Amino acid sequence: MSKYSISTDLEKLIAIIKQKPRLLMMLDYDGTLVPIQAKPDLARPSGELLDLLNKLAFCEGIRLAIISGRDLLDLKGLLPVESIYLVGGHGAAIEGPDERRYDIINLGKLQPVLEQLVLIAKQCVGKASGFIIETKTTGLALHYRLADPARVRPVLTAFVTKSFPWLKPYALELLHGKKVIEVRSRLINKGKAVEYLLGLSPGYYPVFLGDDRTDEDAFAVLQGKGIGVLIAPEDRTTRAALRLESPEKVQKLLRYLFKTHCEVLKSGTSF
């Protein structure tokens, strides 16, 4: 773990990637590519960002991947971008540019357990307002960003207690993120997804950008192999090597990449 207090990490990052003709650019979505919103549904990319991603995805020197805790279908709806790797459920499901799907865990076995956990979450929330239960193919998330702060602790305590017996037998774990508690499989994480993409991309220098605790697995995998970039307005302990303050800085980096790495397009492409 390291702590950095550098306000010019964008320049440092640019200096590193300038030297690399081929880049595997992997980005988290919420809080990294786009700012976090009070409701996950509102975190949509601008037309300008989609246009930029579409162009980057067709550059010969760049492979682009989005690795998110969201469901793959959700990501596909948000990012109608061709020639991109989309990784949903923290790495549970991967779709490549050829639309080939990779499901890392047996989703059929997991489904009844997740349905049970959604029922438990609903019971724990009861009539309290502002909680959002997000059901995913590979887990669930209990968001409390909009909840009355006085109700947060009792609801979360009840959920943690009641869901606990279901976790270990099904290789599930609870993870506390930004105003959200998530249930996810222990068999998958973003680090494993990054390793998988590295295997598909020999010769490409890997960069991963992320803002949350689930992104630390990916930062750890890249130590000594590539570069992890934490997206955070302030310093904190992390396995990432550099820090950018905000999704706005990330988009600035992507615009820079388009200028420097997109002289040659993948064959058959024209803008």
Ligand SMILES: [Mg+2]
């Ligand atoms: Mg995030």
